Amino acid sequence: MDTSLLNGLNAEQLAAVTWPPAAALVLAGAGSGKTRVLTTRIAWLLDTEQASVHSIMAVTFTNKAAKEMRSRLSSMVENAIAAMWLGTFHGLCHRFLRTHYQDARLPSTFQILDSGDQASVIKRLLKSLNIAEESLAPKTLQYFINSNKEAGLRASDLNAHDKTTRQLIECYQAYDALCQQEGMVDFAELMLRSYEVLLHNAAIRTHYQQRFNHILVDEFQDTNNLQYKWLKLLAGDSAAVFAVGDDDQSIYAFRGANVGNMQTLMQDFGIREPLKLEVNYRSVGHILTAANTLIANNSGRLGKNLRLPESKQGEQGQKLRLYVADSDFLEADFVVSETKERMKEGVALDNMAVLYRSNAQSRVLEQALFAASVPYKIYGGLRFYERQEIKHALAYLRLAVQPQDDQSVLRVINMPPRGIGARTIEAVQAVAHDRQSSLWEALQFLITEPANRKLKAFVDLIEQLQAQAKGLELTETITAALDLSGLLEYYKTQKGDHQDRIDNLQELVSAAMVFNSADVQTEEWVKTDDGLWPLVAFLSNASLEAGERQAGEGEAALQLMTIHAAKGLEFDTVFLTGLEEGLFPSEYSLQERGGLEEERRLMYVAITRARERLYLSAAQQRLLHGRTNYSMSSRFMDELPDDVLQFLSSHRKKRQETLKIRQEPFIHAKRAKETFDGFVIGQNVRHEKFGMGVIMDAKHKGEHATLSINFGANGLKNLSTQFAILEVVHR
DNA sequence: ATTAGCGCGATTTTT
DNA sequence: TCGCGCTAAT
Numbered sequence: 001m002d003t004s005l006l007n008g009l010n011a012e013q014l015a016a017v018t019w020p021p022a023a024a025l026v027l028a029g030a031g032s033g034k035t036r037v038l039t040t041r042i043a044w045l046l047d048t049e050q051a052s053v054h055s056i057m058a059v060t061f062t063n064k065a066a067k068e069m070r071s072r073l074s075s076m077v078e079n080a081i082a083a084m085w086l087g088t089f090h091g092l093c094h095r096f097l098r099t100h101y102q103d104a105r106l107p108s109t110f111q112i113l114d115s116g117d118q119a120s121v122i123k124r125l126l127k128s129l130n131i132a133e134e135s136l137a138p139k140t141l142q143y144f145i146n147s148n149k150e151a152g153l154r155a156s157d158l159n160a161h162d163k164t165t166r167q168l169i170e171c172y173q174a175y176d177a178l179c180q181q182e183g184m185v186d187f188a189e190l191m192l193r194s195y196e197v198l199l200h201n202a203a204i205r206t207h208y209q210q211r212f213n214h215i216l217v218d219e220f221q222d223t224n225n226l227q228y229k230w231l232k233l234l235a236g237d238s239a240a241v242f243a244v245g246d247d248d249q250s251i252y253a254f255r256g257a258n259v260g261n262m263q264t265l266m267q268d269f270g271i272r273e274p275l276k277l278e279v280n281y282r283s284v285g286h287i288l289t290a291a292n293t294l295i296a297n298n299s300g301r302l303g304k305n306l307r308l309p310e311s312k313q314g315e316q317g318q319k320l321r322l323y324v325a326d327s328d329f330l331e332a333d334f335v336v337s338e339t340k341e342r343m344k345e346g347v348a349l350d351n352m353a354v355l356y357r358s359n360a361q362s363r364v365l366e367q368a369l370f371a372a373s374v375p376y377k378i379y380g381g382l383r384f385y386e387r388q389e390i391k392h393a394l395a396y397l398r399l400a401v402q403p404q405d406d407q408s409v410l411r412v413i414n415m416p417p418r419g420i421g422a423r424t425i426e427a428v429q430a431v432a433h434d435r436q437s438s439l440w441e442a443l444q445f446l447i448t449e450p451a452n453r454k455l456k457a458f459v460d461l462i463e464q465l466q467a468q469a470k471g472l473e474l475t476e477t478i479t480a481a482l483d484l485s486g487l488l489e490y491y492k493t494q495k496g497d498h499q500d501r502i503d504n505l506q507e508l509v510s511a512a513m514v515f516n517s518a519d520v521q522t523e524e525w526v527k528t529d530d531g532l533w534p535l536v537a538f539l540s541n542a543s544l545e546a547g548e549r550q551a552g553e554g555e556a557a558l559q560l561m562t563i564h565a566a567k568g569l570e571f572d573t574v575f576l577t578g579l580e581e582g583l584f585p586s587e588y589s590l591q592e593r594g595g596l597e598e599e600r601r602l603m604y605v606a607i608t609r610a611r612e613r614l615y616l617s618a619a620q621q622r623l624l625h626g627r628t629n630y631s632m633s634s635r636f637m638d639e640l641p642d643d644v645l646q647f648l649s650s651h652r653k654k655r656q657e658t659l660k661i662r663q664e665p666f667i668h669a670k671r672a673k674e675t676f677d678g679f680v681i682g683q684n685v686r687h688e689k690f691g692m693g694v695i696m697d698a699k700h701k702g703e704h705a706t707l708s709i710n711f712g713a714n715g716l717k718n719l720s721t722q723f724a725i726l727e728v729v730h731r
Numbered sequence: 732a733t734t735a736g737c738g739c740g741a742t743t744t745t746t
Numbered sequence: 747t748c749g750c751g752c753t754a755a756t
Contacts, residue, residue, distance in 0.1 A: 358741095363748095741749100
């Protein structure tokens with residue numbers, strides 16, 4: 001055996017890596033070497049010949065994580081791992097469905113709908129059913145369909161107890177029928193259809209159950225119920241499931257993730273105790289103490305405490321710096337000046353991040369950074385394959401593969417404009433409806449009329465593309481599609497600056513060039529298809545991997561992103577901004593059960609992103625949705641132990657005041673100078689029962705006044721100055 | 732076919 | 747406030 005493989009692992013990592021072939025749950029804290037354990041275990045299984053490349057399955061959530069594992073693994077073992085079942089849940093299900101498309105009752109060329117595609121299908125469906133968007137919001141239906149699929153439920157499994165639910169169920173049924181007819185599969189369907197094939201087809205199930213004797217799962221806390229059922233079914237009673245996750249970092253309940261799967265796994269697979277990875281190689285001591293103390297406020301945890309490695313004992317590092325600014329503008333200024341300070345101390349700009357709870361908060365930061373000429377990069381824009389010009393191009397390619405895709409016909413039949421207006425399209429839809437056929441077949445029928453020469457031109461175009469797709473190389477096919485469709489020409493000649501669109505279309509060709517068909521070639525399903533498979537593979541890849549979020553400039557830049565987007569990343573310095581009641585924890589979250597605890601986990605994730613230095617900041621007033629909001633600082637600030645904190649507010653006072661002069665007229669323009677029975681909007685007050693609060697709004701009531709006071713965790717109260725005993729607090 | 736204007740809603744997001 | 751999606755007008 002290659003002994004170097006296990007070198008440098010600590011005791012708990014070693015125990016996890018060399019765990020016998022039995023079910024295990026590894027509780028892996030932030031920065032504890034989770035990915036290393038996962039990849040080393042696979043390498044170890046291969047190296048000790050306990051498993052072959054063929055008998056291992058490794059599942060992740062994101063493409064990024066899958067790629068990371070694949071590349072680390074290939075540098076650790078000699079084995080050819082190209083054919084290994086290592087990928088995302090959806091990627092593996094896709095692979096499975098391509099292989100077993102007949103058993104899944106799908107066309108060999110089935111297309112994958114991303115969430116945007118799904119939304120348009122739903123809108124189209126509601127229109128065809130004559131359901132007004134006011135009576136049933138497309139979003140509501142989309143959520144209904146997806147959450148039911150993720151629970152493993154078909155429309156036929158559901159019972160209606162009221163009118164609204166009945167309508168939802170009927171629409172769900174109709175949606176599935178439509179997808180089936182057009183050969184479309186949404187994300188949840190990839191999972192559900194795979195699950196059903198395994199469940200109902202004993203031969204296939206047995207085949208895979210016997211094939212995989214090791215199933216490794218990353219980020220297990222993020223699995224939804226269907227994914228869990230799928231894993232369990234695939235494991236059968238012979239495979240060793242090795243699940244790695246962290247219940248404290250479960251921040252995706254809102255999209256169906258069920259942390260409870262960790263407990264369920266332990267019960268179902270008879271796991272006595274989870275293995276724990278608690279040694280944190282990332283952050284200094286004070287940061288770990290803060291994280292541990294905060295998360296201890298959550299109930300029902302599996303239980304885990306991050307600690308420094310032996311070698312770093314006592315390295316507490318700098319305390320966390322707390323700053324409460326008067327306004328969001330001043331908070332942004334604070335971030336700017338501290339960033340510059342850290343740069344002087346030698347920290348690279350791209351090694352620092354500014355995190356916030358919601359994207360709307362980035363604007364002020366952006367303005368301040370721009371004004372100070374600090375380069376920054378914001379994560380959160382459109383992704384490559386979500387751009388409209390790319391979507392148009394892909395629609396042509398989809399039609400080349402599968403013309404009965406009505407969705408794509410509607411998308412590009414008049415894009416670029418070729419004189420096929422809404423009326424003509426309605427006529428085509430009417431014919432399709434009468435003949436119970438796809439739009440494509442309706443078109444075939446209609447073009448026999450000489451009057452429909454514009455439609456004929458479109459049909460000819462698609463047929464031409466179909467022929468090209470079978471004969472040409474992938475990149476040539478795409479070039480031909482851009483060319484023949486006139487899409488590229490359209491953007492070139494169209495007034496206005498469409499250079500970015502043109503660039504993106506060219507980038508699509510490059511993407512096809514880079515897209516490694518060779519990787520796909522090792523897959524079973526390729527053999528079952530005709531000459532179209534490179535294009536089918538490319539299109540599927542485009543849906544499953546929508547590409548990086550907006551890149552920004554290439555130079556070193558300060559990283560701005562939501563806390564969710566920061567999960568899995570680490571930085572030397574982290575600014576955690578907007579720590580205000582109502583924002584973080586968000587008002588919405590407080591309405592949902594378990595919401596506060598999820599927010600706290602989010603806070604935990606945020607804290608553990610920082611290696612050396614962590615800044616926590618809040619603003620007393622913030623411009624949100626065009627209104628000034630006054631809020632208390634976040635309860636999460638109070639949950640941190642005093643001895644790891646350093647308060648900066650007073651120490652910054654001088655600077656604060658000079659800046660205040662600039663901001664004053666802007667912020668206090670409206671009514672801030674008006675007094676309400678001696679009180680002022682924005683003022684901090686203390687109430688004997690409700691504690692600290694901020695005056696949000698006020699109304700005169702005779703000689704007294706009614707004050708709307710935000711007591712943070714204690715809620716918003718309307719109190720009369722006549723009765724309430726309020727003490728003004730000066731900060 | 733394009734464009735201006737209006738009303739509305741507004742966490743977090745991967746596949 | 748801002749950005750969207752839809753309608754009405756050219």
